[in-house]
């Protein structure tokens with residue numbers, strides 16, 4: 107694409123894929139953290155609820171006997187805290203603000219809401235623990251006191267659970283991610299598909315096919331396709347106009363010129379005065395020049411036009427050469443020149459017959475113009491090694507210092523002085539050869555005379 | 563916490579003056595370069611075969627073996643945790659508390675049944691049921707109790723025979739006695755009825771199994787409750803004088819447990835010793851044999867009776883709970 111001079115800025119497919127996969131990545135990471143966070147909460151809640159049950163059972167066992175707080179902690183209060191990883195347990199019982207049993211340096215949080223269980227995560231004995239604290243008011247005969255129980259438990263089991271959940275969440279996330287990536291790849295290719303198909307169908311068209319795109323396309327592509335159709339319609343129109351113009355022009359120019367020339371000829375017959383006759387002769391010559399130039403110009407225009415949208419047909423070179431030789435017979439007889447055909451039985455090439463005819467005519471025309479009378483012009487057509495058509499004459503041939511420039515537009519040789527011509531014949535031949543993927547070689551025979559070869 | 567220390571200090575002040583040990587012995591390896599310090603509640607005579615076998619396998623080590631009561635083991639280790647490498651005790655509750663309070667090292671990759679370890683730090687390596695031991699001669703005419711209920715009935719019907727002739731642990735002094743007593747009390751009310759009857763018959767209280775078994779053999783007492791059967795069996799010389807009975811209704815089986823001190827200077831060697839203990843290799847028949855029953859002796863039945871290594875054990879170490887229990891026990895047994 108770059109090679110055809112189009113500026114490329116990124117790729118739709120890549121942009122789509124990157125956006126989709128980027129989105130999926132963000133989603134996956136988000137999902138992972140949401141699951142993890144949620145799991146953390148649930149795991150923490152279940153630890154909290156067991157801790158609360160334990161604290162409650164301890165507080166329930168508190169009574170006042172003989173003015174003393176008596177606390178017969180139930181065995182289950184600690185048993186229920188058993189975990190698979192054997193988490194450590196710390197506890198303390200406070201009466202008002204003094205520790206009456208348990209770990210003395212296990213602090214309790216502010217007594218803002220003594221009746222409620224208070225949860226927090228702290229570091230105790232250099233390890234992180236989850237602590238729950240609850241209080242109860244005991245009323246005895248002559249005593250009213252707050253009893254506070256606090257239990258702290260390490261979180262080995264919790265973090266084990268979390269690691270397990272994280273691992274599962276990671277596996278799940280990876281699965282989700284790869285699935286989503288596959289899906290994005292599929293979505294990308296189906297989205298880009300119609301575009302690729304449109305490009306293909308346009309590229310596959312024949313040169314003459316400028317019909318609008320008729321296959322259904324997705325709605326987003328409608329503006330593109332309608333502009334494309336519009337453009338093609340305009341192109342079609344302008345092609346037709348040029349073709350018409352060339353045909354029309356050829357007709358409109360040639361006829362009046364021919365009329366003028368015949369008038370001039372007739373006048374020449376009637377005029378006797380030598381200087382008038384001289385003037386009329388140069389007039390006729392100028393008319394011939396003009397006519398030739400106009401014809402060649404139109405031919406060249408037509409060739410440039412057709413070469414752009416070349417239509418290939420099977421063409422027999424031999425047949426074309428024979429037809430043209432036949433048509434030229436009157437002229438050759440007048441000039442006493444022999445056209446000698448040396449051809450293979452049949453040489454088939456694929457190309458535009460009108461253009462090829464034009465070339466052959468121009469080459470023979472040159473040979474006739476630039477070689478003397480009573481000479482032989484050889485026309486050779488060969489099928490091997492590659493199809494070729496060669497025209498050789500016995501004239502003076504090309505001037506070597508000019509050969510390279512003679513195929514340029516309107517360029518004529520020094521030997522052409524006094525010969526009618528416009529300098530477009532070889533240009534046409536070269537352009538047609540190039541349009542058919544072949545080439546034109548110009549040179550002289552060893553024995554003298556020009557030799558021009560049209561190779562396919 | 564401080565109250566707990568004070569309590570224990572008061573209770574065992576008599577036995578805990580600085581460098582006093584019930585027994586201590588240096589076992590020498592044949593090419594020893596380092597010394598592993600073992601703090602234990604197991605009598606040297608009972609444990610020596612285990613150590614000797616280990617030293618045969620690991621001759622580069624010496625083992626310095628310190629023996630004291632299970633409660634003192636706990637207390638000494640807490641006050642100087644850097645003085646010992648391995649701690650072995652019959653008081654599962656105290657050992658569990660040591661681990662809970664961060665005094666033990668974890669041995670991550672030591673495979674041991676879940677019911678016999680806690681936190682990969684505390685490892686049970688023996689199975690020793692609490693039993694009733696009787697004097698054979700004295701029981702020639704009396705029925706032998708197969709359960710606590712039967713014991714209650716026998717004591718009730720023959721008070722004269724048993725007056726002053728019953729022995730049991732003083733739970734205020736013996737860590738193991740306290741463990742057995744609290745587990746009994748947890749399991750059944752009949753424990754308290756038994757204690758009341760034993761109290762009414764002037765039960766004699768002992769700090770340690772050794773003395774109790776001596777007295778049983780001599781006949782100064784004729785029945786002992788909640789003694790370690792393994793200790794009784796260890797006395798082959800007394801085998802014809804005493805008989806070990808296992809109460810059938812709620813047997814309690816204790817595991818002797820070992821832990822590696824968190825501050826040990828020889829963590830690898832300590833781990834080596836722990837692996838040796840838990841492997842039960844020491845119980846294989848050899849020149850000298852220990853009477854300690856290894857975990858290999860566990861049957862489905864004994865498994866159910868094993869006191870489980872769980873945080874619940876720490877409940878009875880609670881100051882308030884202990885005070886309540888001791889008060890109740892005293893009112894029943896001492897009267």
Ligand SMILES: Nc1ncnc2c1ncn2[C@@H]1O[C@H](COP(=O)(O)OP(=O)(O)OP(=O)(O)O)[C@@H](O)[C@H]1O
Pocket residue numbers: 398402468472473474475476477499501502503504505512513517518519520521522526527528529530531532533556
């Ligand atoms: N067979 C030939 N022998 C010698 N010179 C030739 C021959 N053919 C072409 N030339 C030279 O090449 C020049 C270019 O030829 P080209 O056919 O392009 O132009 P032209 O013949 O002069 O004009 P026209 O457009 O009318 O053919 C001629 O002017 C002539 O000088």
Ligand SMILES: [Mg+2]
Pocket residue numbers: 468471472527530531532
């Ligand atoms: Mg020409």
